[in-house]
Amino acid sequence: MKRSPQTSLKASFAILQIIFALVLSKEVLAQKTTRINTTSLCKAVESDINNTRKHQLFIDASWGKDTDLINQYNMWVNKYPRSPIVPLMIGKHLGGKGEPESIPFLIKAVKLDASLDTAWYLVAKVSQNAGNDSIAVEYISKAGSLKPDKELYALQKVLIKSANSPEIFEEEAFKFIRKFPSTESAVFLLQKLAQKEDNLTIKISYYEILNSMFKDEAGSALEEYFELLLDTLPGKAFELATEKYIHLKTNHGIWGERRRIAEAFAKVRDLEKRFQYAEAITLLNGLELGHYPEKFEIIKQKLIVCKSKILDADGQTQPAYESLCSLYATSPGYSLRTKLFYYGYKIGKDTITVMKEINQMRRQTSIEASDQSFTELSSSKALKISDLRGRMILLSHWFPGCYPCIAEFPFFEYSLKKLDRDQIVYLGVNGEIKQDDLVLPLIHKRNYSFTPLITPKKYEGNLKPYGFPTNFLIDQDGKIILKNFRVDNRNKDMLELLVSELITYYNK
Numbered sequence: 001m002k003r004s005p006q007t008s009l010k011a012s013f014a015i016l017q018i019i020f021a022l023v024l025s026k027e028v029l030a031q032k033t034t035r036i037n038t039t040s041l042c043k044a045v046e047s048d049i050n051n052t053r054k055h056q057l058f059i060d061a062s063w064g065k066d067t068d069l070i071n072q073y074n075m076w077v078n079k080y081p082r083s084p085i086v087p088l089m090i091g092k093h094l095g096g097k098g099e100p101e102s103i104p105f106l107i108k109a110v111k112l113d114a115s116l117d118t119a120w121y122l123v124a125k126v127s128q129n130a131g132n133d134s135i136a137v138e139y140i141s142k143a144g145s146l147k148p149d150k151e152l153y154a155l156q157k158v159l160i161k162s163a164n165s166p167e168i169f170e171e172e173a174f175k176f177i178r179k180f181p182s183t184e185s186a187v188f189l190l191q192k193l194a195q196k197e198d199n200l201t202i203k204i205s206y207y208e209i210l211n212s213m214f215k216d217e218a219g220s221a222l223e224e225y226f227e228l229l230l231d232t233l234p235g236k237a238f239e240l241a242t243e244k245y246i247h248l249k250t251n252h253g254i255w256g257e258r259r260r261i262a263e264a265f266a267k268v269r270d271l272e273k274r275f276q277y278a279e280a281i282t283l284l285n286g287l288e289l290g291h292y293p294e295k296f297e298i299i300k301q302k303l304i305v306c307k308s309k310i311l312d313a314d315g316q317t318q319p320a321y322e323s324l325c326s327l328y329a330t331s332p333g334y335s336l337r338t339k340l341f342y343y344g345y346k347i348g349k350d351t352i353t354v355m356k357e358i359n360q361m362r363r364q365t366s367i368e369a370s371d372q373s374f375t376e377l378s379s380s381k382a383l384k385i386s387d388l389r390g391r392m393i394l395l396s397h398w399f400p401g402c403y404p405c406i407a408e409f410p411f412f413e414y415s416l417k418k419l420d421r422d423q424i425v426y427l428g429v430n431g432e433i434k435q436d437d438l439v440l441p442l443i444h445k446r447n448y449s450f451t452p453l454i455t456p457k458k459y460e461g462n463l464k465p466y467g468f469p470t471n472f473l474i475d476q477d478g479k480i481i482l483k484n485f486r487v488d489n490r491n492k493d494m495l496e497l498l499v500s501e502l503i504t505y506y507n508k
Contacts, residue, residue: 037061042072049080055089066094066434070101077108084112088119095122098129098401100437110142117146121153128160129400130438131445136160155185164446169196187214191221195489203228211240216248224490226258227298231306234269238262257290261299268306277314284310298490301327305336308343317346325354329361330482332497352505359505366479369472370461374429377439377452383427385463385478392424392499393474396450397465399432400442404486405469409448411487415496416449423503426450431468475502 041058048054062069073090080086088109094102106123109116124139137160144153158176162169173189180186187210194206207225210218222244229237241259245252264287271280284307289296304327311320321343328340344354371386385393394412398405416426428450430439439452463472466484473482473495481502487495 045076049076049083050085052085052089055085059089059093066099066101069093073105077105082112084109084116087112088116091119092122095126097434098126098399098432098438099434100126100130101434102126114142115146117143117150117153120146121156124156124160125401126438128156128163129435129442131442133160133163133445151180151183151185154180155188158189166196169193181213187218187221191218191224194221194224198489200232215243223295226262227302230262230265230299231302234262234265238266254290254292254295257292257296258299261287261289261296265306268310272310272313275313277310280310281307281314301331305339308339312343312346317343321347321349325358325361329358329365331491332494332501333491334493334497337497355501355505359502362481362502363475363477363479366475366481367462369474369478369480370463371478372456372459372461372463374427374453374456377430377436377454383451383453385474388425389478390476391422392476392502393472394424394426394450394495394499395429395463395472395474396427397429397431397470398468399430400435400438401432402468408469408471408487409446411489411492412495413447413449414492415487415499418496419499420503421449424499427453429453429455429465431455431465473498476506 038058038061041054041061045051045054045058059069062072069090073086076083076086087105091102091105091109095106103123103126106119106126109119110123120139120143124136124143127133127139128136137157140153140157140160144150144157147153154176158169158172162172170193173193176189177186190206190210190213194203194210197203197206204225207221207228210221211225222240226237226240229240238259241255241262244255245259248255264283268280268283271277271283284303287303289300289303293300304323308320308324311317311323321340324336324340324343328336340358341351341354344351349357369385371384374383375381376383394416396405396408396412400406412426416424426449428439428448430436430452433455436454442448443450443452462480469486471483471485471487472480473485475481482498485494
């Protein structure tokens with residue numbers, strides 16, 4: 001018997017109602033079970049108030065409900081005023097996430113028991129996030145005095161002490177390395193020393209020390225060393241890649257790719273010395289960068305520069321100029337600009353013409369930025385991207401507990417000090433709402449110049465962060481010129497050049 005369409009529709013609707021009721025009842029049951037679990041765990045904590053395991057079970061069961069947790073622990077702090085475990089456990093939970101609400105609990109814990117090194121460490125970390133470096137040094141020193149052989153505390157002390165005094169970083173780093181010579185933290189500090197060094201000979205020395213002391217653990221530091229050697233000493237780059245390809249237990253595949261690339265660069269160098277430019281160009285044209293594009297971005301740039309140099313030497317200056325234009329448009333640098341102007345001069349283009357073409361290329365590849373609404377943290381004033389038309393925008397998504405974010409800020413400040421600040425607006429969006437209270441103290445203590453913004457409840461469009469940090473450069477017409485870029489010692493002039501050129505040649 002055939003059903004009518006109305007009968008089928010009613011039957012389908014009835015089935016959907018049943019499914020919805022089942023889902024709803026399951027959710028209600030889950031909520032009731034959670035309430036029962038937290039209630040029983042709460043009673044378990046009170047039955048043995050200094051049992052850290054019971055506290056942790058209760059905190060884990062209450063995950064995502066920090067307001068309720070804080071209220072409960074405030075009640076317990078008052079009820080059990082002589083227990084350091086009560087404020088310690090909630091302080092550890094909040095401090096591990098960098099939340100300022102942790103500090104009163106952690107201070108209470110160490111007043112009751114000054115031997116709680118974890119509490120001293122966490123209050124130092126949160127204080128540092130707020131820019132209170134002197135207080136942070138005091139607290140991390142107390143943690144270190146309790147556990148002098150704890151690597152983590154010693155490393156944190158180096159980072160905190162040198163945060164506002166970079167001139168003492170080398171001395172503090174070497175103190176640490178002498179005490180903890182065979183650790184990942186020693187690798188980290190040696191890598192930072194190499195990154196900060198401008199002198200090529202000294203920089204190479206640092207990387208050589210890293211390679212000799214930490215053959216298997218140096219990781220990204222040796223990747224940077226390989227990139228440094230590739231266009232300066234390609235034979236040495238090949239030697240390094242071969243050594244890692246043979247000895248490393250992991251990542252030997254990617255080092256095999258680097259070995260192949262270094263071999264090609266070394267051969268090109270030899271062909272160039274013999275004026276065999278056509279053969280060198282053929283070799284470079286056939287060089288594939290393998291299956292690791294995200295790892296080879298710097299190598300890709302070096303390949304473009306190398307190929308442009310050979311093309312120019314072979315009398316093909318026009319294609320050399322064009323390939324360098326494409327690279328400079330997104331990754332400018334002073335050395336690269338000198339080469340670009342030289343190639344431009346050889347084909348009859350003055351510097352103004354070259355820069356006009358570069359900026360035209362930038363704007364052709366740009367996309368309209370969403371007119372996202374934000375709120376200023378200090379004034380609660382509403383701010384939209386469209387309000388800033390006519391000025392450039394550097395928009396950075398960050399949060400106080402994000403070490404890569406904080407490490408990048410000095411390079412932004414370095415560039416912005418060289419620019420006309422009436423022409424560019426610097427905005428910083430805190431991505432951790434619970435760390436909003438740390439933002440203004442941090443800005444004041446570290447002399448950061450961005451306008452702090454609160455994370456919007458909803459992102460609409462293309463200015464949403466992909467992670468932290470996430471950076472956008474938006475031009476005077478509201479177009480995204482560059483996104484997802486990072487700035488460090490290797491490309492510290494990039495931002496200054498991009499912004500100054502876009503300002504200088506705007507509408508020209």
